[in-house]
Amino acid sequence: MGRDNRPAPSLTEVVSKDARSPYDYRDSRMGRPAPLGDDLFVVPVFGKIYRSGNRGQVFTFVVLDDQGAVRGRLEGLDPYKDSPFTGFCFTVVADPYRARAFHLNRYGLYAWDADGRLRSRMSTEDKPFKVLTHFALLDCTPAGELLLAHRKQHLLLRVPVPEDLDGLAAAVEAALKGYGTGRNALKRQYDPVNWHWVDNSAQVHHL
Numbered sequence: 001m002g003r004d005n006r007p008a009p010s011l012t013e014v015v016s017k018d019a020r021s022p023y024d025y026r027d028s029r030m031g032r033p034a035p036l037g038d039d040l041f042v043v044p045v046f047g048k049i050y051r052s053g054n055r056g057q058v059f060t061f062v063v064l065d066d067q068g069a070v071r072g073r074l075e076g077l078d079p080y081k082d083s084p085f086t087g088f089c090f091t092v093v094a095d096p097y098r099a100r101a102f103h104l105n106r107y108g109l110y111a112w113d114a115d116g117r118l119r120s121r122m123s124t125e126d127k128p129f130k131v132l133t134h135f136a137l138l139d140c141t142p143a144g145e146l147l148l149a150h151r152k153q154h155l156l157l158r159v160p161v162p163e164d165l166d167g168l169a170a171a172v173e174a175a176l177k178g179y180g181t182g183r184n185a186l187k188r189q190y191d192p193v194n195w196h197w198v199d200n201s202a203q204v205h206h207l
Contacts, residue, residue, distance in 0.1 A: 011030065011043065011045060011062065012025050012026075012028050012045070014062070014070055015028075015045050015060050015062060018060075020058070024047055024058040025045065025047055025058060026048065027047075027048040028045055028046060028047050028048060028058075029045070029046050029048075029049070030043060030044065030045055030046075031043070031044030031045070031046065031090045031091065031092065032044070032091065032092075033064075034092050034093050034094035034101060035094055035096040036063065036094045036096060036099055036100075036101055036114060037096050037099050037114065038066075038096070039065050039066040040063060040064070040065055040066075040071060040099075040114065041063070041064050041065075041066070042061050042062070042063055042074065042092050042094055042101050043061070043062045043063075043064055044059065044060075044061050044062075044084075044090055044091075044092050045059065045060050045061075045062060046058075046059045046084070046085070046090060047059060049085070049088075054083075054085035054086075055080060055083045055086050056080040056083060056085075057079070057083070057085050058079060059079070059083075059084060059085070060073055061073060061074035061077075061092055061101070063116055072115065072116040073116050074092075074101055074103075074110075074112045074116050074118070075112075075116050075117060075118055076110070076112075076117070076118030076121070077110065077118070081107060082105070082107050082108060082110070083105070083107065084103070084105040086105065086106045086107070087105065087106045089103075089104060089105035089106060089136070089137075091103070091104070091136070091137050091138075093137055093138070093139050093140045093146070094140060095140045095144050095161070097142065097144065098144055098161075098163075099113065099114035100112065100113060100114070100140075100144075100161070100165070102137065102140060102146060103137070104132065104135065104136070104137035104148070106124065106133050107123065107124055107125075108121055108122055108123045108124055108129070108132075109121075109122040109124075109129065109132055109137075109172060110122075111161075111165050111168055113165070119165040119166070119168075120165050120166070120168040120169060122168075122169050122172055128172075128173045128176065129169075129172065129173070129176070131176055131179075132172075132176070134150055134151055134152065134153075135148040135149065135150055135151065135157065136148065136149050136151055138156075140161075141158070144160070144161050145158045145159060145160050145161060146158070146159040146161060147159075152195055153183065153195045154195055154196065154197060155179075155183060155186070157175060157176075157179050158175070159171060159172055159175040160175070
């Protein structure tokens with residue numbers, strides 16, 4: 001499409017209005033949109049990625065409707081203390097049935113309501129949640145569970161999300177404790193090599 005046929009203003013221009021500098025979002029990137037409802041979507045927008053020193057770079061999670069109009073943002077994150085650039089953790093997932101959004105990076109796990117209010121923050125500096133740095137956030141299931149994948153052990157963890165997000169921290173802590181017990185049981189059963197799991201009982205069908 002030609003430039004004159006593109007919607008205006010662009011998403012970059014919209015997020016730049018509240019930036020420290022009009023050039024902060026130059027060469028920015030857009031992450032995978034996440035459905036927050038039937039007509040609402042969370043769109044991650046990140047500033048330019050440099051070869052080094054990206055922590056503190058600008059980013060925002062914009063809430064758009066199905067017509068592309070800005071309806072708000074996911075609030076409460078600090079560009080440096082909560083930076084997703086460390087480890088390049090740019091994924092935002094959402095539960096469209098309960099209108100919630102979630103994000104996990106090296107510094108914490110975060111949860112928002114449909115109005116963009118930060119309802120829960122679990123810092124990885126706190127002992128119960130340090131192990132979250134080893135997980136990646138994949139998605140939110142239709143049942144409202146968070147689906148996490150261990151980066152090295154090739155295992156999935158389902159975290160049930162309570163109706164009241166004030167109880168999310170307790171649910172995450174319990175799930176992480178249960179992960180260790182479940183993993184150890186699987187190790188005894190499958191004896192993985194370099195955390196690769198092999199089921200020798202599976203039948204092999206030659207074509």
